[in-house]
Amino acid sequence: MKELDPMVFLAVFQEMLGPMLWVMLLAAVAAVVAFVALLVRERGIVSRRLVRAELLGLIGGVVALVIMAQVSSSGFTDAGGPADWFLIALVYGVGAVATVVLTYAVMGWMQPRQARA
């Protein structure tokens, strides 16, 4: 591949996901903004909430792998080499981190007063 161009990636992902691409990107940006805003407002991280979010994150990674298996008509049991383990780790990692950020932000904004009390 001669031209590893971000515009090509964008075009391909747009074909792959359609309008969902923008929904997902917006959701991701919204989650990160909400997370950062929460950190700023609370002037730090609430470890109790983070641990809960991380517990959900473990499940989020598994969910990401299940979705991946469904859309690719295959699964991580088909791994045949290091590149596959890297992909599995990547998919799990993205699913886990996204879940942690989203859960932490949602929990924080849903119960803001409790955290301060």
Place this chain on the structure above:
Amino acid sequence: MSTPRLPDLQDPAVEPLRRRFLASLGALPLAAAVGTTTAPARAATIKTQARIVIAGGGAAGLTAASRLAAALDGASITVVDPRKEHWYQPGFTLVAAGIKPQDYVVSGTASYVPRGVEWVSEKVAEIDPEGQKVVTDSGKVLPYDFLIVALGLELHYAGIEGMDTARIGQDGLGSIYHSPQAAAATWGAMSQFSKAGGVGVFGRPAGEMKCAGAPLKYAFITDDRLRRAGTRSKAELVYMAQSKSLFGVPIVAEKVRMLFQDRGVKVNHEHVLQSIDLGKRIATYKTPTGTAEQSYDFINVVPPMRAPEAVRNSPLPWTEGAFAADGWMEVDRDTLRHKRYPNVFGVGDVAGVPKGKTAASVKWQVPVALDHLIGDISGKASQEVYNGYTSCPLITRLGQAMLIEFDYKDNLITSFPGVIAPLEELWISWVMKTMALKPTYISMLRGKA
């Protein structure tokens, strides 16, 4: 006999066009600053009144149309193809594997014809490179300054005595290439075979063919289906190779030999399907010593392939050498420009070049050919070269594939060096085949990839 010349760009009549081209260049930075340059090819738009005819609206024709529409301003671009349906052919094996539904590979040609391009929904009946015109089956005459031939190839089922495409899906007869319907019907026949077992026969024709990996893939997929059904021990799989090798690229051929040995697929070399008795389920092969019969319970018939009639009957094919008999176009392998008619280009399956009959090849051929065509218009000769790039995600079982990429010289090319090893059976390669390939292909048709 006069050889058509390229449009003379030094002609004073062309000069105003050139000035407009330069003026349009001047406007570019502003356009870029406000983000209005959405041209997929991201090249400067060139003003021209050239008449460009694209014979064939498949993968190569539509890709060429999209890129030309984006790169040229004022050109008359015409695509000639009667087919309303567009078939995503790289997906046929997935349909025949029972992985994807039939409609996965079907879309509409109209959705890919870019604005500003005229689509003549008629069959190309005649190509006259001397008179610089294309004639359709209704008698419509389309004169051109430049011609891009992207008519693909013809599946020559009649070249196998006794073959009847209407019976694909019945009596253990499969043939993936024919159509989306045939691919689905082939899955029906193979699915039955995978439950019952018996003798499964695979192979490929002599001569050039599109995606030479597909017949191999289907042998691997059938093996896997049998294993998953627990019937592998009740089945014998035979692969009939047309030559002494299993694949045109030696290092890949050797890997496939090892995998077939591992999976217990028997190989017969120099066996070319000559005739078939669909009722008795007997295939007859031409061999160096005569003919050989092979009975089967399931067979995947891959027909001989040749250039379409309109090309074979034109002066465009090679007149000597390996590509002459089947009428493949005599183009320069580096530029895809016709060797005798410089204003004619041949891209996609129809091009008489070694390798290169895959959608991935189209992705690399079309930009090179167009760069040379546009170079003729702008007067700036192109240096772009097509190196024979061909890619084949060779499925070796459901869930794994080898991402094989190579060039004219049988070199392996690695798109992801150090990450995806070409001769390794990997899930990531399968994921690319099932998830990323179709969106990439569609982006290609739209001129965006």
